[in-house]
Amino acid sequence: MKIDEIAPNLFRLSLYVPEANLQFNQFLVKDDEPLLFHTGMRQMFPAVREAVSRIIDPTTVRWIGFSHFEADECGSLNEWLHLAPQAEAFCSFVGANVSINDFAIRPARTMADNEVFATGKYRYRFFHTPHVPHCWEASVLFEETEKTLFCSDLLYQGGDVEASADAGVMERFKQSLISDQQGPFANAYPYTPHTQATLIRLAKLGPNTLAVMHGSSFSGKGEQALYEVAEVMKEVLN
DSSP: EEEEEEEETTTEEEEEETTTTTEEEEEEEOSOEEEEEOOOGGGHHEEEEHHHTTOOOOGOOOOOEOSSHHHHHHTTTHHHHHHHHOEEEEHHHHHHIIIHHHHHSSOOEOTTOOOOOEESSSSSEEEOOOOSSSSOOOOOOOOTTTTTEETTTTTOOOSSSOSSSTHHHHHHHHHHHHHHSSSTTOOSSSOOOTTHHHHHHHHHHSSSEESSSSOOOOEOHHHHHHHHHHHHHHHHHH
């Protein structure tokens, strides 16, 4: 498990799985109330817990976030809820009521679109983004202090790549999107009448960092990057 601080108090915990040629990334924000975005799969829990323990006491994790209900997003949620007695998951209304509140040992905090909360130094804004990147219950999280967008599978790239980059990320994303139109995992990314408007809404936040689940996080002009994501998805998927 590789650990990189990609923004102040924001740690990227990355495990590369050669069989899938894919990185699985979790993000830990060190603050008064620590926040973990993505838990990883259940089988990854020991590695993620050990990585978190190098930064904070893992039993002090307070908030657990994710975009949508998939194993890599929240598969070890219950393990974290057992380990950290004050931990609380948060997700969209659909996510909570369709999946999480049945799956998890404690109910999730249901977040309204555009709802704001703080963990101490850092302040977050929650966005409902159905089917962006995918799944009905999808959401993203924007940290307003350092301007980090936790964007899940948006901008995903294959390979064992660097923790954070500017140049090259968009082209890798485009090629990954093209290559994934074939095979058993084809059609993972829908293109709906709301896709462009959702991506433009996120672009207008002006993020400095895009915290990406698979592949390098993006560091730089996030607004321009998200406009480019919108164009790439329109070109490849529409």
